[in-house]
Structures are given as structure tokens and as C-alpha cells.
């Protein structure tokens with residue numbers, strides 16, 4: 128199991144859902160009811176191809192640490208995950224940055240600077256660094272910004288090819304929460320509050336944010352406050368389970384991303 132021997136396999140994501148985004152989102156749920164959330168509708172088709180500007184932060188010896196081919200390949204893998212909503216991505220430009228400080232990237236020190244110096248409006252700006260210390264203050268595989276935030280996604284070079292990190296961060300970029308989100312309240316296993324708690328999506332079962340074995344089963348088993356046993360979607364891209372278990376997004380996740388794109392990020396080329 129190559130992925131489990133990868134030192135980056137257990138590194139997760141540093142994306143933080145802003146309180147203002149969560150509050151506005153929960154109010155929108157209350158105002159609109161279930162139907163507008165796309166609960167009963169099939170996946171729509173966006174029919175869009177969006178441009179990514181890639182920035183590669185070189186190390187102190189001037190090494191890239193990642194190839195254009197491997198980034199293009201990772202983008203292709205991401206495209207298969209987004210194909211059901213007819214959304215794809217294409218790298219329009221590679222930019223090499225000879226500031227080795229950024230190769231040991233620190234959100235708190237560097238993001239404003241990078242935003243001012245290396246940012247192409249109307250494209251998705253994707254930065255590749257040797258290490259990424261995200262907004263949660265720990266090293267992560269990647270982080271991005273929720274809709275309304277900057278069009279920036281940061282990826283650790285060693286995680287780029289894991290088949291999940293790019294799609295996961297792009298999921299946040301288009302408004303998806305983690306399947307184990309609790310900033311909205313704790314989602315119950317019986318589904319009774321699935322529209323107003325957790326990831327606010329009902330076709331992703333409650334997720335304790337636990338861990339899984341190589342069989343891609345929750346391990347150890349966990350129960351919620353009602354004594355029901357969690358059966359999370361181990362393969363969901365917005366979970367923290369291993370990339371080796373990756374399956375995809377759900378219908379309602381696609382619908383939510385389409386809604387978020389049309390509302391908050393439709394200025395992208």
C-alpha cells in the first residue's frame with residue numbers, strides 16, 4: 128500500500144470555514160427550505176472550463192520540487208472527480224517563484240504577501256510549496272478559501288499526486304464543508320438534522336471524523352449521542368479518510384457546488 132507509506136498520507140487539510148460564511152449559509156437554509164438546496168434535483172451541468180494559474184515555489188537551491196507534467200496529471204485526476212457537474216480545469220500558466228521562504232510556506236507570514244505579488248485575478252491561483260502551514264497552525268496537505276474569499280489554493284508538493292488533495296481543496300473553494308463539520312452543529316446519524324447541522328448536506332451520512340483501516344472501514348466503530356453507529360462515507364472526497372479509499376462527491380455536493388459557483392464565484396474565467 129504505497130499511499131500508506133507516504134509520509135503525507137495522514138496530513139489533512141487546513142481550510143477553515145469562516146463563521147460569517149457558516150452563519151449566512153445556515154440562514155439561507157432556513158430561508159429557502161430543502162428544495163432549493165437541490166435535495167430532490169439531479170446534478171445540473173455547468174459546462175465550464177476554468178483556468179488555473181500555477182505558482183511553483185522553488186527551494187533554496189533553485190529546485191522546482193514538482194514537474195509541470197505531474198501537476199497537469201493531478202489536474203486531470205481532479206477533472207474526473209468534477210466531470211459529473213460538467214466542470215473542468217486547465218492550467219493556463221506556470222509561474223516559478225524564486226523565493227525559497229515560500230517553499231516553507233506559512234499562512235500567517237506569507238499569504239498577504241503572496242496575494243499582493245503572485246495573484247492572477249479571475250483565475251484559480253494554485254500554489255505548490257514544499258511545506259504548507261495552514262490557517263489552523265499545523266502542516267497540512269493543502270488549504271483553500273470558501274466562496275467570498277480569495278481565489279487561492281495552497282498545496283504541499285508531496286501531496287499533489289495523492290489523487291485527493293486537489294479535489295478536496297477545490298470542494299472547499301466551491302463551498303463544501305468537511306463531512307464531519309461541527310461548526311454548524313453535530314449531525315445525527317438518524318439524519319433528522321442533516322439540513323441544518325454537519326455539512327448541511329443530506330446524502331452524506333454523519334461522519335465522526337474518525338479514522339479507517341486499510342479495508343476502508345471506520346476503525347474504531349463509534350456511536351453518536353443516540354447510541355446509533357456511524358456509517359460514514361469513507362470514500363467521500365470531503366472526508367479525512369485515506370486518499371486510497373477515495374470514491375467521489377455525492378449528488379447534493381455537486382448541486383451545492385453549482386449553486387455556490389453561480390452565486391459567489393461565477394466571475395472566474
Ligand SMILES: [Zn+2]
Nearest residue numbers: 140141142305
Ligand atoms: Zn478540508
